[in-house]
Amino acid sequence: MLSRVARRIYWMARYIERTENTARLVNTYHFLLLDLPRGTRIGWEILPVITGSYAVFSEQYQRHDERNTVKFLLADSTNPGSLLNSIAAARENGRTSREVLPGQAWEQINELQLYANARINDALPRRGRFEFLTEIIQRCQQLTGLLAGTMSHDHAYDFVRIGRNLERADMTTRVVDIGAMSMQNPDDVGGLDVHVWTSMLRTLNAYQMYRKDIQLGVQCADVVSYLLQNDYLPRSVAHCLDQIEECIGDLPRHQNTLKPVREARHRVSRIKPEKLDAVSLHMEVDRLQVGISAIHNQIGKTWFA
Amino acid sequence: MTIDWKSYDPGEFYDELISTPGYARAPARNLTAWLRSQSDEDLQARKLDAELAIIDKGVTFTVYSDGENIDRAWPFDIIPRVMPIREWRNIEAGLKQRLQALNLFIDDLYHEQKIIGDGVIPASLIAESKGFRKECIGIKPAHQVWAHICGSDLVRDSDGTVYVLEDNLRVPSGVSYMIENREVTKRILPELFENNTIMPVDNYPDKLLEMLLSISPSRRKHPEVAVLTPGIYNSAYFEHAFLARSMGAELVEGADLMVDKDDYVYMKTINGLARVDVIYRRIDDLFLDPEVFLPESALGVPGLMRAWRKGNVALANAPGCGVADDKVVYSYVPDIIRYYLDEDALLPNVPTYRCNDAKEREHVLANLASMVVKPANESGGYGMLVGPQSTAREREEFRRLISSNPRNYIGQPALRLSTAPTLCDHTVEPRHLDLRPFILQGAETYVTAGGLTRVAMKSGSLVVNSSQGGGSKDTWIVDNEGG
Numbered sequence: 026m027l028s029r030v031a032r033r034i035y036w037m038a039r040y041i042e043r044t045e046n047t048a049r050l051v052n053t054y055h056f057l058l059l060d061l062p063r064g065t066r067i068g069w070e071i072l073p074v075i076t077g078s079y080a081v082f083s084e085q086y087q088r089h090d091e092r093n094t095v096k097f098l099l100a101d102s103t104n105p106g107s108l109l110n111s112i113a114a115a116r117e118n119g120r121t122s123r124e125v126l127p128g129q130a131w132e133q134i135n136e137l138q139l140y141a142n143a144r145i146n147d148a149l150p151r152r153g154r155f156e157f158l159t160e161i162i163q164r165c166q167q168l169t170g171l172l173a174g175t176m177s178h179d180h181a182y183d184f185v186r187i188g189r190n191l192e193r194a195d196m197t198t199r200v201v202d203i204g205a206m207s208m209q210n211p212d213d214v215g216g217l218d219v220h221v222w223t224s225m226l227r228t229l230n231a232y233q234m235y236r237k238d239i240q241l242g243v244q245c246a247d248v249v250s251y252l253l254q255n256d257y258l259p260r261s262v263a264h265c266l267d268q269i270e271e272c273i274g275d276l277p278r279h280q281n282t283l284k285p286v287r288e289a290r291h292r293v294s295r296i297k298p299e300k301l302d303a304v305s306l307h308m309e310v311d312r313l314q315v316g317i318s319a320i321h322n323q324i325g326k327t328w329f330a
Numbered sequence: 331m332t333i334d335w336k337s338y339d340p341g342e343f344y345d346e347l348i349s350t351p352g353y354a355r356a357p358a359r360n361l362t363a364w365l366r367s368q369s370d371e372d373l374q375a376r377k378l379d380a381e382l383a384i385i386d387k388g389v390t391f392t393v394y395s396d397g398e399n400i401d402r403a404w405p406f407d408i409i410p411r412v413m414p415i416r417e418w419r420n421i422e423a424g425l426k427q428r429l430q431a432l433n434l435f436i437d438d439l440y441h442e443q444k445i446i447g448d449g450v451i452p453a454s455l456i457a458e459s460k461g462f463r464k465e466c467i468g469i470k471p472a473h474q475v476w477a478h479i480c481g482s483d484l485v486r487d488s489d490g491t492v493y494v495l496e497d498n499l500r501v502p503s504g505v506s507y508m509i510e511n512r513e514v515t516k517r518i519l520p521e522l523f524e525n526n527t528i529m530p531v532d533n534y535p536d537k538l539l540e541m542l543l544s545i546s547p548s549r550r551k552h553p554e555v556a557v558l559t560p561g562i563y564n565s566a567y568f569e570h571a572f573l574a575r576s577m578g579a580e581l582v583e584g585a586d587l588m589v590d591k592d593d594y595v596y597m598k599t600i601n602g603l604a605r606v607d608v609i610y611r612r613i614d615d616l617f618l619d620p621e622v623f624l625p626e627s628a629l630g631v632p633g634l635m636r637a638w639r640k641g642n643v644a645l646a647n648a649p650g651c652g653v654a655d656d657k658v659v660y661s662y663v664p665d666i667i668r669y670y671l672d673e674d675a676l677l678p679n680v681p682t683y684r685c686n687d688a689k690e691r692e693h694v695l696a697n698l699a700s701m702v703v704k705p706a707n708e709s710g711g712y713g714m715l716v717g718p719q720s721t722a723r724e725r726e727e728f729r730r731l732i733s734s735n736p737r738n739y740i741g742q743p744a745l746r747l748s749t750a751p752t753l754c755d756h757t758v759e760p761r762h763l764d765l766r767p768f769i770l771q772g773a774e775t776y777v778t779a780g781g782l783t784r785v786a787m788k789s790g791s792l793v794v795n796s797s798q799g800g801g802s803k804d805t806w807i808v809d810n811e812g813g
Binding site: 026027028029031120121123124128180276277278328330 | 388561562571574575580581582583585586597598599600601602
């Protein structure tokens with residue numbers, strides 16, 4: 026398989042996943058803020074911070090209010106990670122690797138972009154936002170399912186899974202980071218933090234699973250452990266890394282690339298959430314993100330060069 | 331309403347299926363009889379089936395307009411064009427003869443230039459040729475073959491004579507559509523294949539691969555073949571992907587390839603570098619290697635010419651073969667055949683007037699309204715004057731162009747192109763067409779059975795290029811006893 030095709034497939038999968046994640050993030054944050062009392066210290070600007078685009082954001086916008094933040098995250102062409110830019114990047118990568126994609130997948134990416142561009146203005150005011158974002162999430166999932174169900178599960182599909190899971194793991198660490206930054210009082214089991222962590226679980230579609238598995242109340246340490254270390258939750262960092270390891274093991278010349286994956290996996294296992302406060306949690310998450318980007322760099326060096 | 335062949339009248343033109351109103355030519359009788367037995371609704375349903383099949387199969391060509399690339403469904407007429415095998419055998423022999431002679435000619439031009447020394451072709455013609463590449467002088471490609479893949483355009487005049495209109499030697503396209511047209515026809519008119527012996531066309535990718543392997547410089551058991559495309563923005567990208575897929579070859583862009591210190595060509599794969607032995611390149615000479623040709627080309631591979639000159643990789647077609655794809659050189663092809671093969675041309679050229687000759691130029695300028703004037707080095711129907719359909723202003727424009735650069739123009743009498751019945755809305759009407767067979771030459775020479783028939787969909791139009799609104803038909807070489 027050509028390196029160029031592998032690279033494009035990998036990025037296409039990452040951008041599809043990033044699109045879905047961005048939609049989830051904006052969607053749940055919107056509902057979280059509705060639950061928090063006025064004057065709470067967390068606000069919308071935390072989202073550009075968490076997605077690593079705060080510098081670009083504050084350069085563009087003076088007022089860091091809901092309207093500007095949502096516009097920045099969804100529609101702004103200067104934000105490389107905006108929803109519309111992610112969709113465009115997914116489409117461009119898909120378009121240039123059509124020889125390995127099922128024809129229908131290409132059509133759906135195309136339609137996703139047509140839909141998003143046509144309806145983006147509905148998503149900026151609160152009223153139409155939920156419907157728009159839900160539709161985007163559904164279309165992304167449909168695409169993921171289509172690739173799983175129709176694409177040959179060969180090396181090309183390995184790169185789809187690697188891209189998707191790496192992007193997923195990355196987003197999960199960022200969501201945990203939002204939690205850490207939003208924590209009012211780590212010991213306040215019944216207070217505001219319940220809303221924060223519940224909403225983080227919802228962002229990752231994990232609330233129902235969490236309830237089923239953990240049953241007890243929503244507590245910081247349990248949620249962090251669940252999102253980072255659970256073996257079965259498809260969006261937990263541990264699960265994503267396991268998937269990546271499996272795919273990488275399938276590919277030729279994988280030795281050097283397995284190393285950073287295993288290192289990150291060990292780091293995740295060693296985390297003891299019950300012993301962390303907001304600051305040390307943030308630092309743990311930071312180290313995980315460094316590990317994830319090391320995996321990304323090694324993948325590029327091994328297969329895309 | 332069913333088809334009434336008695337009211338189908340091609341007029342002064344030679345029709346490929348109908349000889350006189352109401353009478354079909356022998357090899358087409360099964361087809362015309364079947365068409366007459368169908369109701370209008372049936373024919374419309376088959377036409378719709380064909381359109382759906384083309385969309386399903388994703389048979390497209392790309393049109394560039396308004397800064398956007400648009401993939402259009404391939405335009406197709408369901409009524410095949412039929413030729414008897416006996417006539418085809420002559421054409422096939424003529425095409426082989428032509429390509430063999432052209433390859434000897436190209437090889438001579440890059441070595442001793444005997445044909446110029448012997449005064450058959452003027453030296454000025456090569457000196458002023460846009461396709462001559464001094465970088466190719468002295469190279470010895472396998473089998474002395476430079477043009478491995480050729481698409482020659484054939485037309486039939488009103489007296490029934492088939493002429494060669496031009497030889498496309500650079501990067502001829504269309505062969506994938508020939509194959510897809512047959513696939514579609516088999517789907518929608520299966521019953522006709524039972525009662526006719528129609529020569530198959532779908533072995534072309536095998537023949538192409540066989541030819542490419544025959545020019546491989548490597549003695550490896552499984553030489554690596556790649557198709558080099560300029561990328562998805564190219565109008566023939568569909569075909570590049572199609573051919574690569576059908577041959578099981580990699581479809582590569584310039585950036586996928588590199589020439590290493592050992593002067594071999596490698597492609598970058600997830601397994602590391604993999605050596606490439608034969609490249610079927612679908613990009614023009616001047617973009618092939620930025621170290622030798624256009625330095626700004628991002629489509630090519632730095633060092634590719636070095637690797638080729640050292641004999642480490644085969645390029646099809648070889649760089650520099652475009653010297654023979656020139657409409658002035660075309661006019662010498664009968665002389666070229668006689669010179670190298672000591673034979674008369676089996677297929678006639680269209681009479682051609684060279685504008686760099688004062689007397690012939692006078693003739694062209696005096697008869698602009700009845701001639702077709704073509705630039706020597708364009709393809710795709712661009713930049714030409716079709717005299718009988720031109721305005722006085724266009725003729726003035728060409729008068730000026732020819733006078734300022736006579737070497738770049740030739741004139742030919744406007745042929746009365748043959749027609750074939752074509753399904754237009756709810757009637758069957760005559761439409762003009764041509765035929766592009768594809769000829770391969772490596773260790774052996776091969777001609778497709780038929781080729782790509784292109785048809786001008788507008789009444790009276792002579793322009794068959796798909797980039798300019800032309801359509802296409804399946805082409806049947808029929809071997810019916812007595813036919």
